[in-house]
Each structure stands twice: as C-alpha cells, then as structure tokens.
Amino acid sequence: MNFLGYERPDGQAGIRNWIGVISAMDNINPITRAICGGVEGTIPITTLFVRGQFGRDLEIAFDTLGGMGRNPNLAGALVIGLEEHSTGQIADRIANTGKPVETMVLQQTGGSIEATALGMEKATKLVLEVSNQRRQEFPASMLTLGVECGGSDTTSGLASNPAIGRAADRLVDDGGTVIISETSEFLGAEDLFAERAVDESVKQAFLDRVLGHEKRSMERGLDIRGANPVADNIKGGLSTIEEKALGAMSKAGTRPLVGVLDYGERPVHKGMHFMATPAPAVESMTAFAASGCQMIAFSTGVGNLIGNMVSPTIKVSGNPQTVAKMGLNIDYDVCAIVEDGRTISEVGDEFYDYVRNVASGTRVSSEVLNQRETAISRFEPSI
Amino acid sequence: MTRAILLNDNDNVATLIDDGSSGDECVLQGEGSGTVKLSKDIPFGHKIAVQDIDLGGDIVKYGQVIGLATESIPTGQHAHVHNIESRRGRGDKNA
Numbered sequence: 192m193n194f195l196g197y198e199r200p201d202g203q204a205g206i207r208n209w210i211g212v213i214s215a216m217d218n219i220n221p222i223t224r225a226i227c228g229g230v231e232g233t234i235p236i237t238t239l240f241v242r243g244q245f246g247r248d249l250e251i252a253f254d255t256l257g258g259m260g261r262n263p264n265l266a267g268a269l270v271i272g273l274e275e276h277s278t279g280q281i282a283d284r285i286a287n288t289g290k291p292v293e294t295m296v297l298q299q300t301g302g303s304i305e306a307t308a309l310g311m312e313k314a315t316k317l318v319l320e321v322s323n324q325r326r327q328e329f330p331a332s333m334l335t336l337g338v339e340c341g342g343s344d345t346t347s348g349l350a351s352n353p354a355i356g357r358a359a360d361r362l363v364d365d366g367g368t369v370i371i372s373e374t375s376e377f378l379g380a381e382d383l384f385a386e387r388a389v390d391e392s393v394k395q396a397f398l399d400r401v402l403g404h405e406k407r408s409m410e411r412g413l414d415i416r417g418a419n420p421v422a423d424n425i426k427g428g429l430s431t432i433e434e435k436a437l438g439a440m441s442k443a444g445t446r447p448l449v450g451v452l453d454y455g456e457r458p459v460h461k462g463m464h465f466m467a468t469p470a471p472a473v474e475s476m477t478a479f480a481a482s483g484c485q486m487i488a489f490s491t492g493v494g495n496l497i498g499n500m501v502s503p504t505i506k507v508s509g510n511p512q513t514v515a516k517m518g519l520n521i522d523y524d525v526c527a528i529v530e531d532g533r534t535i536s537e538v539g540d541e542f543y544d545y546v547r548n549v550a551s552g553t554r555v556s557s558e559v560l561n562q563r564e565t566a567i568s569r570f571e572p573s574i
Numbered sequence: 575m576t577r578a579i580l581l582n583d584n585d586n587v588a589t590l591i592d593d594g595s596s597g598d599e600c601v602l603q604g605e606g607s608g609t610v611k612l613s614k615d616i617p618f619g620h621k622i623a624v625q626d627i628d629l630g631g632d633i634v635k636y637g638q639v640i641g642l643a644t645e646s647i648p649t650g651q652h653a654h655v656h657n658i659e660s661r662r663g664r665g666d667k668n669a
Contacts, residue, residue, distance in 0.1 A: 345619040349579055349589055353636075379662050383638050416662065428589065428619035430633075430653070431660035434640040441581075441636055529579065529591050532603035 194334065194550035195326040196485075197266065200289025204329040205263035206485045206550045207503065209234045210317045212310070213260055215272030215281050216241040222303055223271055226310040232318035233269075234500050236260070237565055241277060243573035253277075255455045255567045257284025258481030260292070262501045266321035267291035269314050271306070274298055291317055326552065332366030332461060334550055337479030337487040337502060338442040339372070341472040344492030345427055348438025350509025350528040350535070351490035357539020358488065358546055359444035359463070368461050370452065370484060371443035372468040372475045374404045378416050379432030384440055387448040387463070396451035400467040442490055454568055455481030473497055473566040476504065480565075486549060488542075496520045498557025500565050505546065505555050520562065522555045578622060580606030582637035587621040587653045589635075594622075600650075613650045621653040633658050 196204035213236040214223045220237045227235040236259050241252050260268040260281065267290050272278030275296050282294045293313045300306045338355055340347055359369040377384055381401040388394035408415050420429045429435050449462035455478040458464050466482065468475040472495060479487055480501035487504040489495075494513045498504030508514050509525040523545055527533040549555055557563055576598040578588035583605050594600055594616045599609040602624065610624055621635070627647040632639045641658040651657075 425655055430655050430658045431641040432662050437636045437638055
C-alpha cells in the first residue's frame with residue numbers, strides 16, 4: 192500500500208513540505224515565532240532551555256532539535272541562535288541530510304527587528320525554493336508512526352487503543368515502522384511486552400529501561416507499581432495493573448518488538464520499536480518527531496487535544512461524549528466499536544486507510560487549528 | 575440491551591459497555607458473539623466471565639493473562655478484584 196510524499200536527498204520521504212525555523216536557545220523563541228507568523232509554509236520549533244544545559248542533557252537537547260530538523264517532513268531549515276556555537280551544533284546535525292539549511296546568529300545580525308526581517312527573507316527564499324517539489328508515490332514501508340495516548344478512559348482500552356494497534360500491525364506487515372513510548376505505562380505488564388522481543392538482547396534492553404525507570408521513581412519516593420491500579424481505575428472496572436498496562440500498550444498492536452530506542456533516537460530497523468520517554472504527551476511526541484516519525488496516532492478518551500509541531504498528530508477517540516464535545520479537534524471517530532458492535536479489525540483497517548491519506552496530504556486538526564507544542568525532556572537540572 | 579465487548583478470540587472475560595442487571599441476556603460483540611446471562615447487577619466498564627474459569631485459572635483479556643482467579647468464576651459472573659488477583663501486586667493493598 193502506498194502514499195504520496197516528498198522525496199528527500201537522504202532517501203527518506205516526507206508527508207509535509209515545511210521549512211522549520213528552529214530556535215537554538217530559549218532566548219530566540221520570540222524571533223522564531225515572529226518569522227513564522229510572517230512567512231506561510233514555515234513551522235516554529237522552539238525550546239525552553241539549552242542555556243544552562245551541560246553534558247548529556249545538552250547533547251540530548253541538540254540531538255532533539257537537530258533530529259526535528261532532520262525529520263523528512265521538513266524540506267529545509269533555518270536555525271537561529273544567540274551565538275555561533277549552539278547554532279552550528281544544530282545546523283551541522285541537519286546539513287548531512289542534504290536538505291537546505293540556513294543559519295542566523297543574533298549577535299551578528301543586530302536587534303530583534305533586524306533579525307526578524309533577515310529571518311523572514313531567508314525563510315521566504317527557502318519556502319519558495321522547496322515549493323517546486325511535488326508529491327510522488329512511496330511504499331508504506333517508508334512510514335514511521337508514533338503511537339501515543341492521553342486523557343485515557345475506559346473507551347481508550349476498548350476502542351481507540353486497539354484500533355490504533357490494528358493499524359500499527361498493518362503498517363508493520365507492510366514493512367513500515369511503529370514506535371510506542373511512555374516507559375512508566377509498561378510497569379506491571381513489562382514481562383508480557385518483553386515476550387514480544389525478537390531476541391534476548393532486545394528483551395533485556397527493554398526490561399532495563401522499564402525497571403531502571405521504576406528504580407529511579409522509587410528513589411524519588413514514587414511507587415508506580417504499588418500505586419496501580421488506583422482506586423478510580425478499580426471503580427471503573429480495571430482489576431489489575433497488568434490489565435491497565437495492556438490497555439495502554441494495545442495501541443502498539445501485536446507484532447514482534449525489534450528495537451529499543453532512547454529519547455529521540457532514530458530506529459535503524461523496520462518494525463515495532465519501544466522508545467524510553469517520560470509519559471507526558473508533549474515531551475514524548477517531541478522525541479517521536481526527533482526520531483523521524485512522520486506522523487503520530489494519538490488515542491484519547493476524555494479529551495487531550497495537543498499535537499506535535501513536526502509530526503502531524505491524528506486524534507482518535509472512541510468516547511461518544513468526547514467526539515461530540517471536542518468537535519473538530521477529534522480527527523477520527525472509532526465509537527462504532529462500542530456503539531454499533533463493529534469489530535476492532537474492521538474499524539482499525541479503515542483507520543489504516545485514513546493514516547495513509549494523512550500521509551498523502553489530508554490535514555489533521557492540530558495542524559489546521561495550530562494545537563501544537565514542543566517540549567524537550569530534561570535529564571539534568573540547569574546549572 | 576446490555577452489551578459486552580470481547581477484545582480477543584482467546585479472552586475468557588468481556589467488558590460491559592452498558593450497565594447490566596441481574597438476569598440480563600448480555601449480548602457479546604467485538605470478537606465474540608452470542609449471549610451470556612448476568613448473575614448479578616454489574617456496572618459499565620466492568621468484566622464478566624464468558625466461560626467457566628477454575629480456581630487459580632488465568633484471566634485472559636487482550637489475549638493475555640491479566641491475573642488469576644482466586645475462586646471459580648462461572649459464566650456470567652462479575653470478574654473483578656473480589657475474584658481476580660494480579661500476579662504483580664495491587665494498588666489498594668500492600669504487596
């Protein structure tokens with residue numbers, strides 16, 4: 192099964208043709224946003240830190256900003272920094288994709304008025320240049336889909352997560368790549384997910400991430416396993432932590448786990464992957480975008496509307512009240528699984544068709560309504 | 575009508591998507607079909623056994639084991655914390 196995408200010089204296929212305007216530091220964000228406000232076809236990629244970050248924490252911030260720049264949904268990038276070093280760190284990470292990358296260093300360009308004007312000029316030239324590109328047919332095997340959930344309720348475990356899981360299986364069967372994240376959600380059923388690993392080293396890598404996360408949480412006085420399912424979950428009908436975790440991980444389908452990734456890391460194989468990320472959706476989706484996911488399927492029960500800036504995020508719900516109340520913010524309605532007795536496989540197969548339509552250019556509400564945000568996780572405190 | 579979803583062919587519990595009353599002929603949908611007679615009032619979102627489960631038997635949902643039966647659970651019986659135990663500990667009890 193194919194989709195219509197944009198060819199990139201590094202052999203990847205984008206599903207959008209944006210120019211990314213990337214802040215190399217927090218202090219650049221207002222200029223980045225001003226440029227994007229004036230130039231159609233650009234998206235702002237901002238960061239709340241970089242200043243004050245050191246060591247591994249700083250490397251991850253650079254890798255994540257650079258990774259978003261490398262994402263095939265960007266046809267090119269304009270990196271803006273306060274000074275040369277951090278600007279170059281990010282631009283260099285993007286340049287070897289062969290895509291056009293421009294830089295601008297505020298300390299050389301002048302005040303925010305001059306910088307905005309120069310940035311708009313650079314961004315406009317990039318947008319005009321890449322608008323010559325046309326969509327062409329690519330196999331679904333070139334797609335990488337992130338699977339996420341937020342604002343979960345009973346319908347998430349019964350309808351939206353399993354429907355996404357069905358589409359995830361279909362994509363893996365077509366030779367594509369799927370990534371599930373949110374390490375803490377696996378606790379209690381990590382042994383069941385670990386059984387899906389293709390070999391002992393993948394299994395051990397996965398268990399190390401989950402059990403390491405539990406150990407660090409315990410050191411902070413937070414007992415995730417012991418606290419689940421919480422009283423509300425039990426009242427709602429969840430009986431065990433295994434059941435709760437399986438509901439969340441049903442959005443990853445049933446295919447073998449072929450690889451384990453750290454925050455924002457790019458997969459090297461096709462197939463089903465786990466990425467170790469914090470549970471909050473914006474941080475987790477930022478890591479998906481940095482890893483090269485062209486799109487994200489996001490299951491919500493009671494309603495969580497946020498999407499990623501770089502990877503168009505499909506909002507899927509099986510809760511009739513949420514579908515009615517959240518209106519255009521919900522892209523895909525799977526209520527028929529609960530309301531009309533339709534099977535997960537039928538609805539999931541139709542959803543997979545929709546996923547490929549979004550890859551081919553059908554827009555999702557978080558793009559149109561600009562419900563998009565970026566947050567790079569921190570691994571050490573600022574100095 | 576009282577309905578319940580079976581999520582996987584191999585599951586022995588289904589999840590109610592309506593509030594059920596004792597004696598209701600609950601209609602199975604999703605990967606299941608037919609009816610199961612409810613043995614008591616059971617709320618939306620809770621599980622029922624769709625086949626007899628022995629003491630110590632696996633409770634299977636999503637095609638995977640979510641816990642063990644702490645008593646025998648006949649078809650149509652409410653399956654929840656009173657007769658299911660996690661293999662991994664539980665939130666409202668000390669491990």
